[in-house]
Amino acid sequence: MSARRSYAFIGLGHLGSQLAANLIRNGFAVTVFDRDPAAVERLVVLGADAGGSPAEAAALAGNAITCLPSPQVSEAVLAGPGGLLEGLPAGGGWIEMSTNGQDEIVRLASLASARGVETLECPVTGGVHLAAVGQITALVGGDAALYARHRPAVEAMCARSFLMGPVGSAAVIKVITNMLAFIHLVAAGEALMLAKKGGLDLAQSYHAIVASSGNSFVHETESQLVLNGSYDIGFTMDLALKDLGFALGMGEKFGVPLELASRVDAIFRQGKQAYGGSAWSTMIVKLLEDAVGTDLRALGFPAKLAS
Template sequence: MHYGYIGLGNLGANCAACLLRAGMKVTVTDLDRNAGDVCCDLGATWADSPAEVAASADHIITCLPSPAISEQVLDAVLPAAKPSTHWIEMSTVSRDDVLRLAEKAAKHGVRMMELPVTGGVHLAAQGKITMLAGGDKDMFDLHLPALQAMGDQVFHMGPLGSASIIKVITNMLAFIHLKACGEALMLAKRGGLDLGQAWHAIKASSGNSFVHETEGALVLNGSYDVAFNIDLALKDLGFAMGFGEEYEVPLDLAAATQQTYRAARAAYGGTAQSPMIVKLLEDLLETDLRAEGFPDRLT
């Protein structure tokens, strides 16, 4: 199959590259022409617009920063899309937006599958990111080879909307874990412990988490560079709080974490790296959390 891939940011470029390395035919586009260089070097065809992608490809994948941009791209794609085109949406979009946009696409004969991912850009670069699919099972089965090229753990969560819910849940947990990780490392530092040893001890303990192993290491390096910003974190936490209200589930930890992210945005700006919520604590206590031997980027 010939896939069109629209949106070559940190995540999208890596996922598109995985498709190309698996020998698939891919046409790509992005607002930034330079963003397509790596994919084109791997054999992708460049298109100058989403409509041009839709006209040439069998099926379309999008990986975009917001629901509003997803809808703008969809509006450009639909008039040019071939009959029976499938639209695979990898952006983090609310469940309500997924259902609304799927209905809009269906009026043009385009079927939608949601495919949010989790695990981080470094795993996307390795083709090992976790993929959370929602939509009709026949679509999932048809595109499974492409999904397996991009990720090593692929879950069909159920009908459209299901993947949006679980993606929000996983991100909510990651943000809470990051806040807890920062507080734990600060306790270790103020308690006089060697932070490198403390990090390794936590990693080997019942208190370990994926976030501690990854973003915790970036905090100790001082780069905080996880390729995911504070505005995106606040978007996802907003989705989580909306589900909490809808399903009448008190989300005390998520609410506290949301307030911390809001404070970090006020201090450092929305484009600052999301682990910089830990820097708030460092600044407050005038205590840096640094240790030798930790990476500035995850690989």
């Protein structure tokens, strides 16, 4: 198999494991690494090889993909001891699928460029349940020729991809989409609570909103997990606050007052204080449930979103 169709994949969490699995299912040679041996073993069972470090995995594959929880972790995996830059050859590609701020990804790409490694930023949006079936959307930043070279891999993982511009462009639009998602989530919780306190059937209210001008992707998906009571979206309060921090930073940098995002950031900080940073982000609605003393529950909604 050519080097172009061979990738190291570093970061096998809720999202990364699904993306890597789709690469394997679509015939790519994948060498995986994660600090969790069980996560590695699950991918090995599907046909991946295991690398002993990011550097080793990258040297075996010639190209690398990362899906990691923070810019700090991305930098350590890229440029730290045993990192990708110790293994990737000059001319190799690094596809960064983590969510970063614009300044962070531009700086990390410059570190890679200094070692002859080309960077394609490729954060995704849509949720883990869509990643599981290859229906998630990729937001791409980087050189158009580099995108074309790695597009088969991107399309093996994602149903749609949008080239937004040079490196840093995808970071901006990804932060925008996440900011909107968190605003919509808080709004959906408030809407459902109004329906509950107004004496409406919550299941019927859910479906009526879906069919209305007030509908959103977040209501269609995450409201179901609230109504079930599992809140299990596979995305944490800490990650939400990281992304909201990026949004507020961009607002300050670009001179855009973000009043709604600022208020939602404050609400999520309350949520983290109440339930912990590792709680699912959808539990932000539980903050309202607890404040009002009323649970938002209805029959017929799943504990997890269908893949």
